Amino acid sequence: MIYELIYNDLKASHKIIIFGAGDNGRFIAEYLKLLDFSAIEFTDSNSKKCNTIIDGIFCRDLESLNAKDENCLIITPLTHNESLVSSFKSKGFKRIYSWNEMLLFIRSDEHMAEKYLQKNKNLSESLQSNRQFCGMYNGERCFVLGTGPSLKEQDLKLLKNEFVFTVNQFMRSEQFKDVKTTFHVWNDSGYFNEMGDRKTVRERVELCKKIDKSVVSFFPYSKSIEFVKKNYLDKYLDIKYYQEMSGIPVEAINLNLSSLMPEVGTAVLSAVNIAFYMGFSTIYLLGCDCTDILTIISAKSSEIASPQYVYGNDNSVKMQVKSMLEERPLEFIYELQAKKFAAFRKINTICRENGVKIYNCTKGGILEGISRRKYEDVLSQ
Numbered sequence: 001m002i003y004e005l006i007y008n009d010l011k012a013s014h015k016i017i018i019f020g021a022g023d024n025g026r027f028i029a030e031y032l033k034l035l036d037f038s039a040i041e042f043t044d045s046n047s048k049k050c051n052t053i054i055d056g057i058f059c060r061d062l063e064s065l066n067a068k069d070e071n072c073l074i075i076t077p078l079t080h081n082e083s084l085v086s087s088f089k090s091k092g093f094k095r096i097y098s099w100n101e102m103l104l105f106i107r108s109d110e111h112m113a114e115k116y117l118q119k120n121k122n123l124s125e126s127l128q129s130n131r132q133f134c135g136m137y138n139g140e141r142c143f144v145l146g147t148g149p150s151l152k153e154q155d156l157k158l159l160k161n162e163f164v165f166t167v168n169q170f171m172r173s174e175q176f177k178d179v180k181t182t183f184h185v186w187n188d189s190g191y192f193n194e195m196g197d198r199k200t201v202r203e204r205v206e207l208c209k210k211i212d213k214s215v216v217s218f219f220p221y222s223k224s225i226e227f228v229k230k231n232y233l234d235k236y237l238d239i240k241y242y243q244e245m246s247g248i249p250v251e252a253i254n255l256n257l258s259s260l261m262p263e264v265g266t267a268v269l270s271a272v273n274i275a276f277y278m279g280f281s282t283i284y285l286l287g288c289d290c291t292d293i294l295t296i297i298s299a300k301s302s303e304i305a306s307p308q309y310v311y312g313n314d315n316s317v318k319m320q321v322k323s324m325l326e327e328r329p330l331e332f333i334y335e336l337q338a339k340k341f342a343a344f345r346k347i348n349t350i351c352r353e354n355g356v357k358i359y360n361c362t363k364g365g366i367l368e369g370i371s372r373r374k375y376e377d378v379l380s381q
Contacts, residue, residue: 003108007035009095013072015039017065019084020076021046021054024099027246028074029057030222031106034115071095074102106247113248113260123221126241130257133278137163141282142182142275143361146268148289150363151175151310156286158379165275167267171210172311184211185218185274187244187267192227205231213238218274220244242274250346252276252354264343265336272347272358282357284378289365293337345369 010016016032018025021042029040042059044050050061065073072095075084085096097105106112117124142163145151147170156178166181168188186192191204211217213236219228221241228234244263248254254262257277264270268288275283287310348370351358359373 003105006097006101006105010035010037010072013039013095015041015071016074017041017043017060017071018074018076019043019062019088021049021059022076024076025074026055028076028099028102028106029055031112031116031247034112034119065091072097075099076102103247107249109247113245116245116260123241123243126221127243127258127260130240130242130277133257133274135279137275138279139281140279141284142280143284143286144268144271144275144288145170145179146285146287146289146362147173147309147311148287148291148362148365149310150289150365151287153363154286154375163280165271167271169207169309169311171207175310176210181211181215183216183218183271183274185267185271186224187220187270188223192224201231205233208233209236211237216240218242218270220270242270244270250343250350252350255350264347265340266343269340269343269347272351276347276351276354276356280356283351283359284373284375285358285360285367285370286362286375288360288362288367290341290367291365293333341368 010032016037016039018028018040019042021044025042025044029042032040040057042049042054042057043062043065044059045062047061049059052059071093073088073093074097075088076099077084082098085098088096109115117127140163142165143159144165145156145167147168151173152175156175160180163182164179165183165185166176166179167185168191170176170179170184208217208231215238217237217239219225219239219241221243225241228239233239242257242261244261246263248260248262250262250264254260255273255276257274261270261273264273268285272283272285292309344367348358358370359378360367360370361373361375361378363375
């Protein structure tokens with residue numbers, strides 16, 4: 001009922017305007033494209049985004065919005081959502097939907113994944129090729145390495161005969177040479193954009209190439225495909241794609257590498273979900289300090305605090321934090337952190353219910369909800 005009501009309202013709109021050209025807004029736009037809505041525009045309070053093309057959609061200046069009755073406005077920021085709705089109503093907009101209403105609308109679509117894959121044939125073919133990994137490592141154990149600073153205090157050479165997942169920019173760590181990576185998982189949307197000078201982009205490309213071709217590298221399709229093709233990374237790496245979507249509920253049946261997977265917001269959890277699909281019976285987490293929020297808080301007040309990553313706080317980290325703070329208010333970042341911890345608890349429950357053991361072997365850190373084991377004890381078994 002809710003789906004039909006919102007769908008018909010959107011269909012009757014002369015134009016659909018999405019306020020917020022960030023992750024949420026782009027997600028909404030991508031879904032509306034599945035429904036063959038073409039009269040879509042972005043608008044954003046960030047003037048740098050205005051009068052540009054984002055994901056093939058024009059982003060107009062906020063001041064130029066026209067509150068015509070036949071136009072529909074979608075408010076996507078998670079923060080101040082209700083006050084924004086009230087503000088736009090006072091400007092004459094009558095047909096307004098909040099992020100929560102749109103999320104309910106999308107989740108009511110039982111055929112969303114099917115529509116998405118039908119619309120994206122190349123993605124569908126790439127995901128189908130991942131069936132080869134289903135249950136491939138039944139009964140085996142694996143180690144998933146985050147990028148927390150606690151890794152500096154653990155001897156990673158002990159993992160030379162283990163199945164190891166590394167994630168994101170772990171290659172920047174001095175310990176990278178001590179680890180024989182089996183799988184590498186990327187889940188960092190900001191890493192694959194073309195922002196920055198040519199030197200910065202070139203450095204990102206070269207960092208990707210540090211992964212050996214004998215390692216299977218998992219890239220998030222929609223976030224990285226253009227970057228991969230433009231820089232010919234598929235010539236240097238053994239690349240497989242996966243695709244996450246925030247409208248997919250976190251359930252065991254959806255931890256399916258050959259279809260759309262739930263968006264979990266961190267590369268470590270993406271790696272855990274892939275390991276679950278591959279059939280690993282025991283999963284150990286290392287370097288999952290989850291203290292990166294301290295970097296954000298300290299950067300907001302003054303200088304970045306002590307390093308929260310295994311590779312320290314260099315200029316790259318500072319630039320990334322600065323960009324994040326410019327685009328997102330702190331309360332939004334806090335909400336993302338809360339969702340991350342909730343996702344860890346949910347994945348832990350799914351693993352236990354399906355006979356998969358998952359333990360946190362991180363030395364210290366603040367991750368809760370997953371049973372602890374000492375790294376040295378596990379390796380001595």
